Amino acid sequence: MLQIYLDTLDTAEEKDRFLLIYEKYRDLMFYIARKYLSSQADQEIAVDAALYSIVEIIFKINDPLSSKTKNLVVLITKNKCLNFLRKRGGTSEEELIETSERTLPVPAPGTDELSDAIASLRDPYRDIIFLRYLHGYSTAEIAKILDISRDAAIKRLQRAKRELKQLLEEYR
Amino acid sequence: MKNRVEIVSKKEYCTKDLIAACEAVNRSMLDALPNLLPAAVVSDVFPASVKRHHIRFVRTQRAHRIGRSVAAVVLALLVSLSAILTVNASARDAFVRWWKEVWEDRIVYFFETESVKPQKVRYALGWVPERFELVDEDESDTSAYYVYESETGESFVFYYEQTDPINFTEYVPLGDYSHETVQILDKTADLYSDKSIDGNLTVIWVDDEKHYVFCLDAIMERDTLLKIAESVITK
Numbered sequence: 001m002l003q004i005y006l007d008t009l010d011t012a013e014e015k016d017r018f019l020l021i022y023e024k025y026r027d028l029m030f031y032i033a034r035k036y037l038s039s040q041a042d043q044e045i046a047v048d049a050a051l052y053s054i055v056e057i058i059f060k061i062n063d064p065l066s067s068k069t070k071n072l073v074v075l076i077t078k079n080k081c082l083n084f085l086r087k088r089g090g091t092s093e094e095e096l097i098e099t100s101e102r103t104l105p106v107p108a109p110g111t112d113e114l115s116d117a118i119a120s121l122r123d124p125y126r127d128i129i130f131l132r133y134l135h136g137y138s139t140a141e142i143a144k145i146l147d148i149s150r151d152a153a154i155k156r157l158q159r160a161k162r163e164l165k166q167l168l169e170e171y172r
Numbered sequence: 173m174k175n176r177v178e179i180v181s182k183k184e185y186c187t188k189d190l191i192a193a194c195e196a197v198n199r200s201m202l203d204a205l206p207n208l209l210p211a212a213v214v215s216d217v218f219p220a221s222v223k224r225h226h227i228r229f230v231r232t233q234r235a236h237r238i239g240r241s242v243a244a245v246v247l248a249l250l251v252s253l254s255a256i257l258t259v260n261a262s263a264r265d266a267f268v269r270w271w272k273e274v275w276e277d278r279i280v281y282f283f284e285t286e287s288v289k290p291q292k293v294r295y296a297l298g299w300v301p302e303r304f305e306l307v308d309e310d311e312s313d314t315s316a317y318y319v320y321e322s323e324t325g326e327s328f329v330f331y332y333e334q335t336d337p338i339n340f341t342e343y344v345p346l347g348d349y350s351h352e353t354v355q356i357l358d359k360t361a362d363l364y365s366d367k368s369i370d371g372n373l374t375v376i377w378v379d380d381e382k383h384y385v386f387c388l389d390a391i392m393e394r395d396t397l398l399k400i401a402e403s404v405i406t407k
Contacts, residue, residue, distance in 0.1 A: 028205070030212035047212075071198045074205075106201045114189060115196040126197070133187065134194035138315040140333055140341060149278075149344035151374075151389050154317045154329055158308040 001048070005055050020064040021054060025073045032074060035103045036081035049080040053145055060141075072135060075127050078104060079146055097123055117167040125160035132157055268380045272362075279364075281341040281376065281385060290382050295332050298403035301396060304328070328390030330400070334383055341385045343376060356401045363394070373397050 002022060009015045029050055033043035053076050054061075061069055082096055091099075100123045108116040118129055131142045143153040269284045294316070300306075304320040307327075315333035335341060347368025354363045354375065361377035371391040375398065378385050388401050 027209040027212045031206075031209045067198060067202055070202055074201070104201075105204065106197060107204055109196040109200040111196050112193065114185060114193040115200075118190075118193050119197045119200060129190070130194055130198065132310075133190040134198060136312070138312045138333065139310065139317055139331070140315060143342070150331065150342065150387070151329060151344075154310075154319065154331065157310065158319055161308065 005051055008055055009058065014058050017061060017064050018055060018058050021058075021061070021069065021073065022051070024065060025070065028070075029073060029077045032077045032104070033081055036078070036099070037084065042084060046080045046084045047077065049083070050077040053080070056144065057141070060137075068134060071130060074104070075130060076145060079127065083147055113168060113171045117164055117171065120167055121160065121163060124156060125163050128153070128156050128160050129164070268383070270378050270380070278342045278344040279362075281343075281378070282337075283335045283340065283378075283383065283385075284337055285383065289334070289336060292334060293382055293384065294407035295384075295386070295404050296407050297330055297400060298405040299400060300403075301392075301400075326391065328388065328392065328397075328400075330404075331387045331389070332404075333385050335385050336383065341376070341387070343374060343387075345374075354398060356398065361401070363398075375401050377401070 002019075005018060005022070006015050009018060026047075029047045030043060033046045037043050037046060050073070054073070061072070063069060078100060082100060085091055085096055085099075086093075106119050106126065108119040110116065118126060121129065127146070128142060131137045131145060132139075137145065139153045139157060140150050142157070143150040146153065148156070268287060270281060271284070272279055272281045274280075292314070294311075297318070300320060303322040303324070304326070305322075306318055307321045308317075308319040310317055314335075315331070317329055317331040319327060319329050321327040333341060343362075343364060345364060345366045345368070347366065349367060350365045352363050352365075354361050356375070356377045359377045359379070361375050364374045364376075366372040366374070369391065372389070373392070373394060374387065374389045376385065376387050386401070386404060388397060390397055390400075
C-alpha cells in the first residue's frame with residue numbers, strides 16, 4: 001500500500017519525506033486509531049485517510065522527524081478517526097469530543113498561563129490553534145486537513161480564540 | 173507570519189507568544205504518549221471503501237500536477253515570454269485560467285497559471301452595514317479573513333486568498349443549494365444560496381491579475397451582500 005501513496009508524489013524529495021514519516025509514525029497512527037476504532041478494517045481506513053492528508057501537504061512539511069510533524073500526524077489521525085465515527089453515526093458531537101479528550105489527554109505544561117489555557121481548550125479548539133499557530137496553516141489549508149469547509153474553519157478558529165480568552169480571564 | 177498583537181486577555185499576547193505556548197503544550201502532549209508502541213498490523217487487501225477516497229485524491233493530485241508542471245515550464249519560458257506579456261493583453265489572459273469542478277459534495281475552484289505570482293495585496297471592505305462591527309480577523313502570508321457581527325447575532329465573513337496551482341479553493345454547501353452568476357463590478361462571480369440554511373448566501377469571485385480569490389458568506393439580503401462585495405478595496 002505504501003507504493004500507492006508514493007506513486008502520487010512527483011519528486012524524489014517528497015517521496016523520501018513521506019517515506020520517513022510513514023516509517024517513523026505508522027505504528028503511532030495505528031495506536032491512535034485503535035484507541036478510537038475497534039475493528040482493524042476501520043482502523044486501516046482511518047489511517048489511510050490520514051496518510052492521504054499527509055501526502056496532500058507533504059510539500060509544507062520541512063522536517064519529517066520534528067516534534068511539530070509528530071504533532072501533525074497525531075492531530076490528523078485523531079481527526080480522521082473522529083470523522084469516521086461521525087459519518088458512521090450513532091454518537092453525538094459532544095460524546096465524540098469527550099471520547100477524544102479521554103483518549104488522548106493533553107497535560108498542562110505548568111510553565112505559564114497561556115500554555116495551560118491552550119492545554120485546557122476543548123479538543124477541536126486546541127487542534128485548530130495548533131494548526132494555525134504551531135504549524136502556520138491558513139484557514140483554507142486547515143479546512144482541507146480537517147475536512148471541513150473554509151467557513152467552518154474560520155468560525156472554529158474564532159470560537160477557539162474566544163474560549164482561550166475566557167480561560168485566561170478565569171486565571172485572573 | 174505577521175507578528176500581530178492580539179488581545180487575548182487583559183494581558184496582550186502576540187503571535188510569537190501563542191507559537192511558544194503551542195510548542196510547550198505540544199511537548200507536554202507528546203511526552204504523554206507511550207515510547208514503545210506495538211507494531212501496526214495491516215491487511216493485504218485494499219479496503220473497497222477507500223476507493224472513493226482514492227478517486228477524489230487522484231483528482232486533487234491531478235490539479236496539483238497541472239500546477240507543478242506549468243510552474244516548471246514557466247521557469248524555462250519566462251524570459252522569452254515577458255516581452256509578449258507586457259504588450260499583448262490577450263496573451264497575458266491566456267496564461268491565467270480559473271476553472272471549477274462540481275464534486276459530489278462541494279464545488280472546487282482550481283487555478284492554473286504560467287506567470288510568476290504577483291506581489292501580495294491586502295484588501296478590506298469599503299462599506300459594511302452600520303449594524304455590524306469587526307469581531308475577529310486573521311491574516312497569514314497569502315490569505316486573510318474578517319468576521320463581522322451585529323448585536324442581534326447576525327454575522328458574515330469576508331475571506332480572500334492569493335492562490336496558486338498547488339492549492340485550490342472550495343465551496344462546501346451544507347445541503348441543497350442553488351447557483352446564479354452575478355457581476356461584482358467588472359468581475360463575473362458565483363452566487364450560491366444554501367437552501368439548508370434560510371437566507372445563507374455565498375459569493376465567490378476571482379482576480380486574474382493578482383491571483384486572488386474572494387469569498388463573502390452571510391445570511392442577509394442578496395443586494396446588501398453584493399453591495400459589500402463591490403466595496404472591496406486594496407489597503
